[in-house]
Amino acid sequence: MIRTILIDDEPLARDVVKHYLQQFPDITVIAECSDGFEGLKAIQQLKPDFIFLDIQMPKINGFEMLELVDNPPAVIFTTAFDTYAIRAFEVNAVDYLLKPIEPERFEQAMSRLPGKLNQPEGTEELLNTASLSPAQQNRVVVKSNGSIKIIPVEAVHYLEADDDQVKLNTAEGIFYKNKTMSFFEQSLDSGMFIRIHRSYLINLSQVNKIELKEKDSYIVLLKNGIWLPVSKTGYARLKAALGI
Secondary structure: EEEEEEEEHHHHHHHHHHHHOOOOOOOOEEEEEEEEEEEEEEEEEHHHOOEEEEEEOOOOOOHHHHHOOOOOEEEEEEOOOOOHHOOOOOOOOOEEEOOOOOOHHHHHHHHHHHOOOOOOOOHHHHHHHHHHHHHHHOEEEEOOOEEEEEEEEEEEEEEEEOOOEEEEEEEEEEEEEEOOHHHHHOOOOOEEEEEEEOEEEHHHHHHEEEEEEEEEEEEEEEEOOEOOOOOOOHHHHHHHHOOO
């Protein structure tokens, strides 16, 4: 038996998928979730073989939820038309169903399912592409002490590389995201965040002053009192961004 979870805030949309699944007796729906918070919890507890995942949902969207899942299952996305979503799907080998879902297209997706189970290839690349959507550029969603926290990007003072994670330093504390500095450099607004060092991205609004530490070596003081090193290329970027 193949186990699946339906994650969609529209009950009617979940009913449509369940109706179509009646033709596939080897697949059983083990849970239904109406938002990403419920979906993440269900995936962690029930460990389905694959999921049907809506993208446009309240609280956090489908992409943001998937970022928080350790070892995500195979995914069949269900979505209304979304330019960034379609671009992400076309770049990566992940299936999707456009709403309203047509029976023939549903059957096609299900015929591809066996080759996708236990092989959610392309998920990281898909999420990186989807992160360029304007809807996802104004906040970062993280897991903190077993719960989900939504951090507006303007609340981030600076980001710091930490092994295979990135530390988001805010007034509320430090939060971790399983991404790379390059990911954030690409996805965050370059008019707001500048890479000043291989290990640091700073929020320009937090800059207090820049000082020369020694010959051709600079440091920057943030409004929270933190001093950070600035590389030669980072200094050039910082000067250009601040217009000095």
